[in-house]
Amino acid sequence: MGELTRAVHLPETVIREEVDVLLTFGWVERGSEGSLRLTDEGRHRTGDLIRVHRLWERYLVDREGMALEAVHAEAHQREHDTTPEEVERLDAELEYPAWDPHGHAIPAPSGQLPSTMACSLMDEGTPGSCLRIIQLDDDSAELRDTTSFVAQELRVETPWHISRFFPAYEMTDVPTTPVSTLQRAREIGLEAGLKYVYVGNVPDDGNQDTTCPVCGRALIWRDGFAVTNRIWNGCCPDCGVSIAGIGMGCG
Numbered sequence: 001m002g003e004l005t006r007a008v009h010l011p012e013t014v015i016r017e018e019v020d021v022l023l024t025f026g027w028v029e030r031g032s033e034g035s036l037r038l039t040d041e042g043r044h045r046t047g048d049l050i051r052v053h054r055l056w057e058r059y060l061v062d063r064e065g066m067a068l069e070a071v072h073a074e075a076h077q078r079e080h081d082t083t084p085e086e087v088e089r090l091d092a093e094l095e096y097p098a099w100d101p102h103g104h105a106i107p108a109p110s111g112q113l114p115s116t117m118a119c120s121l122m123d124e125g126t127p128g129s130c131l132r133i134i135q136l137d138d139d140s141a142e143l144r145d146t147t148s149f150v151a152q153e154l155r156v157e158t159p160w161h162i163s164r165f166f167p168a169y170e171m172t173d174v175p176t177t178p179v180s181t182l183q184r185a186r187e188i189g190l191e192a193g194l195k196y197v198y199v200g201n202v203p204d205d206g207n208q209d210t211t212c213p214v215c216g217r218a219l220i221w222r223d224g225f226a227v228t229n230r231i232w233n234g235c236c237p238d239c240g241v242s243i244a245g246i247g248m249g250c251g
Contacts, residue, residue, distance in 0.1 A: 051106060054075075055090050061101040098114040140184065150192070151194055157244035183199075196211075210222075212236040
């Protein structure tokens with residue numbers, strides 16, 4: 001229950017009440033050791049709710065011109081007042097879209113999702129052509145997968161630069177990355193064991209600096225485009241521990 005509470009950011013008392021309702025409707029059931037899992041009916045209902053929510057998000061952006069950062073809350077309100085017949089009319093009016101404005105797949109009435117099989121960029125485009133990014137993921141699960149891959153398949157000494165996105169050119173419908181997202185990503189990277197994690201494109205209280213994995217003092221100061229390297233002879237100037245990298249520091 002505690003994990004669920006943290007995931008949805010609601011008090012445990014509220015979560016327990018909602019779980020009791022879901023149990024009553026038969027949409028979830030208790031597994032071993034008190035764990036919860038969706039029933040077949042629960043999975044069907046979940047798919048229906050995801051479908052109408054993402055259709056409304058598509059509608060709000062395409063037809064009403066609503067800002068991307070505002071559509072989730074509005075779609076959340078509308079999804080619960082939409083009948084199955086209205087969902088089908090909405091889908092037809094939008095000409096049966098496969099993706100919501102965030103790039104997430106919209107399930108078909110059968111529950112089937114459009115193919116998301118990965119492909120080479122060279123297979124999809126030709127030199128000089130423009131390709132459209134249809135999905136940006138910055139949720140905690142995606143970030144943990146990324147940092148786990150870097151730590152296990154590369155090395156924990158691999159620097160991880162988390163850069164803040166700003167809308168520009170032909171991608172102005174995606175909001176600026178919240179600073180809180182960058183901070184959360186940095187914490188997840190450190191939890192994964194990465195030794196050199198720093199953020200970019202945002203002035204803050206030091207998270208943009210590369211710090212020593214042992215003593216925590218700054219190794220490389222960053223302020224906008226200004227960079228000051230304090231590494232000396234490949235070592236931290238404060239505690240003397242060796243710093244991974246090629247040609248690191250002076251001397």
